[in-house]
Amino acid sequence: MVQKGIIIKGVGSFYDVLTNDKVIRCRLRGRLRLEGIRPLVGDNVLVRPATNVQEASIEEILPRKNHMQRPTVSNISNLIVVLAAKKPSPDLLLVDKLLVYAEHLNIKPILVINKIDLVQDEYLNRLKKEFLNTGYPCYPISVIDGHGVEEFKKYLEGISVLAGQSGVGKSSIINALSSSHKLETGEISKKLNRGRHTTRHVELLILDDGGMIVDTPGFSQLSLLEIPQEGLQDKYPDFTFHKSRCRFTGCQHNQEPDCAVRDAVEQGQISQGRYERYLILLEDLAKQRRY
Numbered sequence: 341m342v343q344k345g346i347i348i349k350g351v352g353s354f355y356d357v358l359t360n361d362k363v364i365r366c367r368l369r370g371r372l373r374l375e376g377i378r379p380l381v382g383d384n385v386l387v388r389p390a391t392n393v394q395e396a397s398i399e400e401i402l403p404r405k406n407h408m409q410r411p412t413v414s415n416i417s418n419l420i421v422v423l424a425a426k427k428p429s430p431d432l433l434l435v436d437k438l439l440v441y442a443e444h445l446n447i448k449p450i451l452v453i454n455k456i457d458l459v460q461d462e463y464l465n466r467l468k469k470e471f472l473n474t475g476y477p478c479y480p481i482s483v484i485d486g487h488g489v490e491e492f493k494k495y496l497e498g499i500s501v502l503a504g505q506s507g508v509g510k511s512s513i514i515n516a517l518s519s520s521h522k523l524e525t526g527e528i529s530k531k532l533n534r535g536r537h538t539t540r541h542v543e544l545l546i547l548d549d550g551g552m553i554v555d556t557p558g559f560s561q562l563s564l565l566e567i568p569q570e571g572l573q574d575k576y577p578d579f580t581f582h583k584s585r586c587r588f589t590g591c592q593h594n595q596e597p598d599c600a601v602r603d604a605v606e607q608g609q610i611s612q613g614r615y616e617r618y619l620i621l622l623e624d625l626a627k628q629r630r631y
């Protein structure tokens with residue numbers, strides 16, 4: 341009798357659950373409510389459809405693989421880190437923070453460089469090199485002329501959340517991916533958007549190709565408070581290959597002698613800029629701890 345589904349939206353004390361063939365609006369079963377359990381958008385659930393005598397209900401929430409706050413979503417497969425090649429010029433420190441955050445939550449990061457219509461190939465190649473040997477997929481696209489969008493779209497399975505500076509094209513990307521849903525984009529709506537995003541509920545949009553995407557483009561400011569300083573270097577896949585050859589176990593790849601990560605930076609196997617930003621983040625985390 342019960343069916344499997346996924347919560348795509350919360351509306352007051354109701355939840356819209358997408359099952360195989362339809363969306364069922366349900367309440368949380370009384371027992372679970374009493375236990376103080378709070379369902380999240382993205383949760384896999386078991387629902388009991390409505391009968392003559394009973395409304396539809398969520399009977400059980402299946403284990404979550406991860407969840408994030410703001411937007412509050414669970415079971416995220418991809419964090420799509422969006423930057424613009426130009427306008428605004430890339431905030432690479434924010435990009436690195438988002439990549440670290442994704443690693444921390446066990447979410448696969450995907451880099452998207454939008455607005456490539458505004459730059460030359462040479463510039464784009466230099467930008468791509470910032471993420472040298474990270475192994476992260478990187479899609480150069482232009483929503484305006486459609487370049488690269490189809491290829492990127494095919495790649496999106498499961499639940500994806502967009503992140504990045506304001507103005508990089510997050511809303512434009514969602515519009516390009518989901519024909520059924522149009523968000524406001526551009527300068528004029530900025531003020532409006534801000535007000536609305538604080539009140540509007542999170543909703544999963546079903547993409548034309550089957551994946552799902554969160555409709556409120558997420559955070560642009562990010563604190564890494566919850567990550568311990570020693571753990572930061574674990575979040576850099578481009579360091580992994582080298583660090584077993586550092587002289588000290590637990591090397592922070594900072595001032596220590598015989599650091600293989602620093603050598604790799606000098607030999608051009610790790611991006612110099614990314615390494616320098618790593619040191620900035622390391623220092624930030626050390627400061628946070630002192631306060």
Ligand SMILES: Nc1nc2c(ncn2[C@@H]2O[C@H](COP(=O)(O)OP(=O)(O)O)[C@@H](O)[C@H]2O)c(=O)[nH]1
Pocket residue numbers: 454455456457458481482483484485505506507508509510511512513524525526527557
């Ligand atoms: N030149 C160019 N402009 C774009 C592209 N994608 C989006 N924009 C413009 O960038 C501005 C900000 O886009 P928006 O989607 O609102 O960004 P958001 O703040 O990240 O949601 C809008 O004026 C868009 O028309 C692109 O590929 N090329």
Ligand SMILES: [Mg+2]
Pocket residue numbers: 510511512524525533557
């Ligand atoms: Mg937007």
Ligand SMILES: [Zn+2]
Pocket residue numbers: 583586587591592593594596598599600601602
């Ligand atoms: Zn080292």
